Amino acid sequence: MADKPIQGEKRMFMTGNEVCAYAALAANVDVMYGYPITPQNEIMHYWTRLAPKHNRTFLQTEDEISAGFTTCGGVMSGKRCFTATAGPGNTLMQEAMSMAEMMRIPAVFIIQQRGGPSTATVIYSQQEVTMTCFGANGEGLRVVYSTSSHQELFDYTIKSFNVAWKYRFPTFVLGDGYQAKMRESVTIYDPEVRGIKMVDTYPLVGLPGMPGVDRDPAHLRNTYNTEEELYEVVKDLVDAYEKMAPEIVEHSTMECDDADVVILCHGIVSRAAIEAVRNLRAAGVKAGFFRPITLRPFAKDALRPIAEKAKKLLIVESSQGQFAKIVTDALYGLTTPMETIFKPGLGITSDEIVNKVKAMI
Amino acid sequence: MSKLVKIALAGEGGQGVQSVAEIITEAANEEGKEALYIPNFGVEQRGGVSIAFVQISEKEKVGSPKFEKADIVIALSDRAVRRCAQYVDGNTVFVYDTAIEGVEDDLPKGAKKVIGIPAIETAKNELHPRVFNIIIMGAVIRSTHVVSEDQAKKALEDRLGYKFEQDPKLRELNYRALERGMQLVESQL
């Protein structure tokens, strides 16, 4: 494309929602579909201002059911498309997301988690973990990146489009209201200058030639007649997902080698955890930290030896154990004692973690 | 400044605390520091106290966006004074405006220092009510040293330059407000 919305790279100071809009532009996204909901609104606000200048488009739909399905329609037409939502909007969008799972539609969804259940708060939480990873009547055949900073929002939004189109699974950037609304520094860039090539997109319908003469018509479906038929289809989906998993799974660690207590968390809470580990180490406490970056697929193989070696584990999250369920599932069979800080819908500071770890040893 | 400074700025709707937070963090970012700013927001914000959570660090990325205790709290209304008590501990400098009435009993007891400044009055009598928040900005940068005076002026220029062009007196007014804000806390620190 001739006009590059971002030339080279530059350091900026902006909100996370602005970062997402710039990342989508940098990733050469064609269309955004969306419906207003706090705290993701400004992704649309920035997109509607920027997009027309670069020949990209936007459609405000009548609700999130429609935003999810129009995104699927755009993607099946071979365009790089995304939508963004939160909370009750994420709930409504699950229907389209499950169609994307079943039909291998490489749609990208940005989720800025807010308080739940129901309308709750427009502010912040990590309560959309279960829904984003395993929502609707599916098997969790999704890729979910849980980001913790503006840089990650930018990097992983771009990456999401490539992972979605390379592997053909719906892909999610799981942020939250804090990341959406806060301002911090970020370096935005043209993917090319970092050696990132955008994976080509291609249409699943509207192909050239006369269907039935020059080519077979595209008959895309999600409904099956028999149990056996469905079983085969889902098994193939699961096989493809499991084959992909080791290629894309990501995590990060800090000071786990000799740690007495390993803190487990994801997303923005890991900022507090990193600070806590620094403070604890300075106070002579052997603390470490493990953070999955992909919640789906989950870095089980990396986590198990660390968890086995640690004397104690501490799970920290801004929800009532949604993340802990994923962790304990991965750690089945291990006996390392585990404690938790569950704060549904509430931010977590490093002081709380430090105090808890000190009380544990 | 110390390695990491945590600031809570609180006031009523039109007092401009969010724009002060924005200008200061932008200025700090320009100086190559790591800054993080998040406003409070919610469904019933209209009519509620407006709070800006600001953190500025010399080098390291800032941790969690909200904090338990602030190094400096600036409270600009009676409700803000009461609301901000939760961010105060023995290391906190608490700044409030002396024009706020009926808060004597609500001023935090355990703070490192409680400072009253006549910012509202200074804006009204000496300068212009419009630059009230710039006085506050001066008070913040003088008491925390999170950005230099020059950088603060540059940030004002970046933001309001187009207005200054039309009316150079406005530039002078803003600069004076900044300086007055610095003076107001100077003697009490």
Next chain:
Amino acid sequence: MTVATVLEPKMPKCWRQETKPHKFCPGCGHGDILKALGTAIDELGIQDRVVFGCDIGCSLLSWDLFNCDSIQTHHGRTTPVMTGVKRARPDRICIAYMGDGGGYAIGSQHLVNAASRNEKILVIVANNVQYGMTGGQMAPTTLPGMKTETSPYGRDPESTGNPTLGPEMVAAITPASAYVARGTMANLRQLTQMFKKALQNQIDGNGFSFVEALSACPTNWRTNAAKTWEFVEKEMTKYFKVGELKAPAKKEGQ
């Protein structure tokens, strides 16, 4: 402004004193519309039978506004919740109160189907031509050329259609026993009469009742009092004609 101040001092009896002043911004239309609704409830003497449902949108700020049993539902779902209440308790008088986004975008399927089934409830849509609560995005009712957060260069009817005409649509799909009208915050006496007729229609067990009320959102419009009133009275009425579209044959002594 004059219209509002004339009626200002009187607070409807069915308003809950303890929760006043209400939570809407100064100059917001919601407060005026709900005052007209309160007056209608008072005059019909039905406070003890009303179940009030509010949507998510700035209407949610009315969750404790009345001394009536009230339910805050989800964005767009107030119509089905109140339908459910009415079907289970036909002796109750059910009011579903929402914004134009809640009524004509996310809740439009419910509006269409409740109207088609001629549900014996009253649906009120406060039309302020955009999404107030979420900070001023385009709504189905946004006027052509109007700038909003998601139509920053002005609404283009070519790509986003023309403003939704709610009462006209409802009138087209309801039987003769429905009551359908469009009122405005600029004429609260008329609006109160509309609410009374609409509620009476429900009390009489006739059918669906629907009132759209033209409303103001000075906060997101960024208008002063004078501009706000000019917009409601002059600009909005170019697209949204005020008046009754459907009124079942009058009954006793009106």
